[in-house]
Amino acid sequence: MASIDVRKDICVGCGACVPACPFGAISMEDGIAVIGDACTLCGACESSCPFGAIVIRAGETGAADLDLYSGVMVIAEQRDGEVDHSTLELLGEATRLAAADESSVSVLLLTAVAGEWSGKLISCGADVVYLGLAPELAHYRTEPFAGVARRVITEKRPAVVLAAATTTGRDLMPRIAKMLDTGLTADCTALAIDPDTGGLLQTRPAFGGNILATIVCADTRPQMATVRPRVMKAIEPDPDRKGTVEELAVAPEELTCRTEVLEWLPLEEGEVDITEAEVIVSGGRGLKSPENFAMLEELAGLLDGSVGASRAAVDAGWVPYPHQVGQTGKTVQPKIYLACGISGAVQHRVGMQSSDRILAVNKDENAPIFDFCDHGFCADLFEVIPLVIREIKRRRG
Amino acid sequence: MRMVVAVKQVPDTSEVRIDEERGTLVREGVPSILNPFDEYALEEAMRWRDQLGGSVTVVTMGPPQAEAVLREAVAMGADDAVLLSDRAFAGADTWATSHTLAKAVERLGGVDVVMTGKQAIDGDTAQTGPGIAASLDWPQITFVGKVRELTEDGIVAERYVEGGCEVVRSSLPVVITVLKDANTPRLPSLRGKMKARKMEVPVWGIDDLGLTPDQVGLDGSPTRVVRIMTPENPASGEIHRGEPEEIARLIVDQLLGNEAD
Numbered sequence: 083m084a085s086i087d088v089r090k091d092i093c094v095g096c097g098a099c100v101p102a103c104p105f106g107a108i109s110m111e112d113g114i115a116v117i118g119d120a121c122t123l124c125g126a127c128e129s130s131c132p133f134g135a136i137v138i139r140a141g142e143t144g145a146a147d148l149d150l151y152s153g154v155m156v157i158a159e160q161r162d163g164e165v166d167h168s169t170l171e172l173l174g175e176a177t178r179l180a181a182a183d184e185s186s187v188s189v190l191l192l193t194a195v196a197g198e199w200s201g202k203l204i205s206c207g208a209d210v211v212y213l214g215l216a217p218e219l220a221h222y223r224t225e226p227f228a229g230v231a232r233r234v235i236t237e238k239r240p241a242v243v244l245a246a247a248t249t250t251g252r253d254l255m256p257r258i259a260k261m262l263d264t265g266l267t268a269d270c271t272a273l274a275i276d277p278d279t280g281g282l283l284q285t286r287p288a289f290g291g292n293i294l295a296t297i298v299c300a301d302t303r304p305q306m307a308t309v310r311p312r313v314m315k316a317i318e319p320d321p322d323r324k325g326t327v328e329e330l331a332v333a334p335e336e337l338t339c340r341t342e343v344l345e346w347l348p349l350e351e352g353e354v355d356i357t358e359a360e361v362i363v364s365g366g367r368g369l370k371s372p373e374n375f376a377m378l379e380e381l382a383g384l385l386d387g388s389v390g391a392s393r394a395a396v397d398a399g400w401v402p403y404p405h406q407v408g409q410t411g412k413t414v415q416p417k418i419y420l421a422c423g424i425s426g427a428v429q430h431r432v433g434m435q436s437s438d439r440i441l442a443v444n445k446d447e448n449a450p451i452f453d454f455c456d457h458g459f460c461a462d463l464f465e466v467i468p469l470v471i472r473e474i475k476r477r478r479g
Numbered sequence: 480m481r482m483v484v485a486v487k488q489v490p491d492t493s494e495v496r497i498d499e500e501r502g503t504l505v506r507e508g509v510p511s512i513l514n515p516f517d518e519y520a521l522e523e524a525m526r527w528r529d530q531l532g533g534s535v536t537v538v539t540m541g542p543p544q545a546e547a548v549l550r551e552a553v554a555m556g557a558d559d560a561v562l563l564s565d566r567a568f569a570g571a572d573t574w575a576t577s578h579t580l581a582k583a584v585e586r587l588g589g590v591d592v593v594m595t596g597k598q599a600i601d602g603d604t605a606q607t608g609p610g611i612a613a614s615l616d617w618p619q620i621t622f623v624g625k626v627r628e629l630t631e632d633g634i635v636a637e638r639y640v641e642g643g644c645e646v647v648r649s650s651l652p653v654v655i656t657v658l659k660d661a662n663t664p665r666l667p668s669l670r671g672k673m674k675a676r677k678m679e680v681p682v683w684g685i686d687d688l689g690l691t692p693d694q695v696g697l698d699g700s701p702t703r704v705v706r707i708m709t710p711e712n713p714a715s716g717e718i719h720r721g722e723p724e725e726i727a728r729l730i731v732d733q734l735l736g737n738e739a740d
């Protein structure tokens with residue numbers, strides 16, 4: 083059984099581990115750290131100890147034959163045969179990872195008709211496209227996608243399997259990982275190969291973005307991760323790149339499914355999914371009333387963007403919940419995020435801090451949002467935003 | 480309808496502060512709470528129970544003090560509760576957590592629906608629900624914003640996904656993960672609170688679930704955290720002050736870049 087020990091000969095009682103514990107499980111007794119019952123063996127204290135006095139030991143586990151696995155496999159995401167941009171980003175990242183040990187990049191595309199996508203995937207970094215075609219695979223459904231992917235992974239033995247951390251990737255990957263009895267790291271924002279072990283270092287935000295954890299999957303393969311969209315960079319497509327397409331046989335019994343998609347209701351015209359927006363104009367309690375959001379809507383419209391909101395604005399009933407950004411709302415990564423009358427509480431911040439550029443209008447110069455925005459504007463939004471709208475119209479003539 | 484809701488005790492991340500000097504989390508005095516997303520799963524299960532009859536059992540895996548969230552759930556209206564607690568469970572990743580929770584669902588027996596929150600606010604993984612479904616080999620419906628229909632014959636639920644809403648039907652038994660959109664959770668009732676205070680919470684350990692040490696906790700976990708750091712505070716940018724007209728021009732420069740001029 084796994085254990086955690088404080089080495090009494092090494093611990094100097096400096097106390098660095100006490101605040102490092104996310105569970106408040108460590109106390110100092112007689113100048114030595116003592117680990118209490120709330121400990122979950124998360125490892126935060128182990129890395130916080132400047133002296134290496136805290137040791138976590140895992141029990142015996144039989145390691146799989148890791149050398150049998152190589153290369154990076156990307157699971158493509160598609161709807162109606164259109165491959166999602168996140169897949170191309172993953173291919174870009176996969177080529178960088180595969181370069182570390184000169185292994186190959188494959189992509190698994192399950193769909194009804196591949197069209198020209200096999201070629202596009204090769205030009206964007208795939209050495210091999212595994213293509214599974216069946217009319218039942220036109221739309222994502224958990225069971226057939228998981229069943230086929232699991233079989234292909236077992237046969238092809240990639241060392242790493244990546245999918246986007248979209249609702250589809252986050253539905254599919256945990257299912258596959260559990261079936262394959264291997265590890266899965268959610269919503270990674272950085273990946274790297276450990277030069278010592280050759281293993282995948284998977285870094286992700288946790289605790290509402292307050293910490294970054296690096297996670298490894300040492301003894302089982304493949305190493306699986308979902309990766310946050312819009313974080314990795316796709317490579318420039320090169321039509322001369324060479325690759326192969328291998329069509330997979332899909333057996334009818336692999337397509338059986340206990341769920342059925344009855345209806346697909348795309349967002350209505352004008353109703354935008356803020357997670358897809360390139361520009362977000364967001365409003366908080368500083369907007370004071372629902373009527374004032376019309377101003378933000380007009381501005382967002384001029385910029386082909388969407389309107390976001392803080393929880394305070396949503397709770398006040400000024401804006402519907404689908405627009406909420408933050409820990410209990412959506413996570414967004416637009417090119418521009420303009421926060422108007424939002425203080426920048428940590429729960430809001432975690433939902434928007436990976437935006438390319440953050441602009442903030444706030445009349446309080448001590449508002450926390452000014453600590454992490456790229457351009458802060460200390461001003462009254464009711465004066466400034468109408469002028470911004472006017473100025474945009476003027477410049478465009 | 481026999482329903483199980485998996486709930487988790489989490490540190491209230493809104494209270495977590497960063498010690499800038501040491502670059503660590505300041506956890507002192509940070510309260511532990513019922514994972515906010517799990518309240519929606521619990522409310523959804525209770526609404527259907529109120530309509531169809533049956534029961535809602537809350538289950539958590541955690542250290543002994545995690546019992547508090549079970550009592551909170553019973554105060555809100557859950558019928559009964561089970562605490563999965565064993566020193567061997569410590570350090571579980573989502574593989575081991577879902578495996579352990581799935582065994583508890585099997586031991587409870589006759590369960591029609593398992594509901595979980597969309598994600599836990601400490602780990603933010605959203606992997607436990609699908610993991611339970613895979614362990615049990617049940618179908619799953621994740622990111623459910625609305626349950627339209629629930630009968631002995633099946634469930635119809637709306638998944639809120641990128642670009643729209645997918646209406647999905649599934650047979651029972653099923654695992655669903657619930658979004659905040661689904662409902663507004665009720666407050667604890669006086670009767671519930673009394674019941675919660677008096678209730679004996681059964682505690683199941685590794686032997687009760689027929690598990691072995693290599694399947695649970697840190698040893699049963701394929702993943703391990705090797706490093707924890709505090710994200711670098713992105714250098715805060717310039718703060719501009721001035722006349723509204725001047726500020727507006729600067730904002731438009733940022734918004735339009737070199738699009739126009």
Ligand SMILES: Cc1cc2nc3c(=O)[nH]c(=O)nc-3n(C[C@H](O)[C@H](O)[C@H](O)COP(=O)(O)OP(=O)(O)OC[C@H]3O[C@@H](n4cnc5c(N)ncnc54)[C@H](O)[C@@H]3O)c2cc1C
Nearest residue numbers: 366367368392393394408409410411423424425430445463
């Ligand atoms: C478990 C939990 C989850 C949460 N999840 C989320 C979440 O997902 N998303 C979220 O946003 N919050 C969330 N919160 C709430 C969060 O803590 C804050 O309360 C919320 O973000 C504050 O919203 P706000 O910035 O609009 O309001 P306030 O904090 O009240 O800030 C309003 C700002 O507007 C400025 N202002 C006022 N008038 C003007 C004016 N005329 N011109 C310019 N500036 C002006 C003020 O100076 C102030 O800075 C959560 C909280 C908890 C406990």
Ligand SMILES: Nc1ncnc2c1ncn2[C@@H]1O[C@H](COP(=O)(O)O)[C@@H](O)[C@H]1O
Nearest residue numbers: 485486540595596598599604605606607
């Ligand atoms: N230790 C646990 N005990 C009970 N339920 C859990 C536990 N961990 C996660 N869950 C459930 O799984 C959901 C998703 O958690 P996570 O995968 O950690 O983001 C939570 O909202 C809970 O419903």
